[in-house]
Amino acid sequence: MNALILVDLQNDFLPGGALAVPEGDAVISVANALMPDFDLVVATQDWHPADHGSFAANHPGHSEYQQIDLNGLPQTLWPVHCVQNTGGALFAPGLNTAGIDRVFPKGMNPEIDSYSGFFDNGKRQSTGMAEWLREQEVETLTVLGLATDYCVKFTVLDALAENFAVNLQLEGCRGVNLQPGDVDAAVEEMRAAGAKILT
Numbered sequence: 137m138n139a140l141i142l143v144d145l146q147n148d149f150l151p152g153g154a155l156a157v158p159e160g161d162a163v164i165s166v167a168n169a170l171m172p173d174f175d176l177v178v179a180t181q182d183w184h185p186a187d188h189g190s191f192a193a194n195h196p197g198h199s200e201y202q203q204i205d206l207n208g209l210p211q212t213l214w215p216v217h218c219v220q221n222t223g224g225a226l227f228a229p230g231l232n233t234a235g236i237d238r239v240f241p242k243g244m245n246p247e248i249d250s251y252s253g254f255f256d257n258g259k260r261q262s263t264g265m266a267e268w269l270r271e272q273e274v275e276t277l278t279v280l281g282l283a284t285d286y287c288v289k290f291t292v293l294d295a296l297a298e299n300f301a302v303n304l305q306l307e308g309c310r311g312v313n314l315q316p317g318d319v320d321a322a323v324e325e326m327r328a329a330g331a332k333i334l335t
């Protein structure tokens with residue numbers, strides 16, 4: 137079985153959103169076009185409580201995009217984004233959500249961030265996605281979404297560590313590039329870890 141993994145195709149990551157990824161809207165049509173080619177389509181959804189520790193607003197004296205230590209892990213402080221039950225957390229309006237078989241929310245624990253769709257950043261808790269994919273007898277994952285240098289990267293690296301074969305659909309990805317070159321470095325890291333890069 138082949139599964140398509142759609143990473144965080146949510147309003148806050150699109151132009152005009154709270155944590156807009158440049159050209160993030162360009163990947164929606166890529167996602168819609170690929171869905172019919174897969175046995176299963178899975179979406180991850182960044183789904184934070186308002187008091188989440190990754191939000192700069194919850195750390196007085198700190199600013200957005202600063203790095204801090206959050207309960208023992210390095211944490212980039214982000215603008216408030218993808219708060220549960222707000223419009224910014226909804227899937228992109230153009231996304232064919234009827235084609236999605238299963239959604240895995242992540243980032244609900246205010247004490248720790250969760251870039252990957254599989255585990256939190258400390259690999260302490262599983263979302264259940266790996267177990268579910270194995271139950272469906274999925275062996276190969278094709279991953280696309282936002283953002284290449286954060287949630288896509290960590291989802292791909294965890295998928296490889298969980299022994300799935302992974303294709304990265306680059307045309308369906310856009311990144312943040314907080315530092316110039318971050319996206320290229322992320323793609324190289326995924327390739328070196330065993331992902332097949334599709335362009």
Ligand code: VGL
Pocket residue numbers: 143144149182214251282283284285286287288
């Ligand atoms: C993401 C930063 C914070 C992502 C999520 O989807 O890549 N990035 N939360």
Ligand code: ZN
Pocket residue numbers: 182184190217218243
């Ligand atoms: Zn987030």
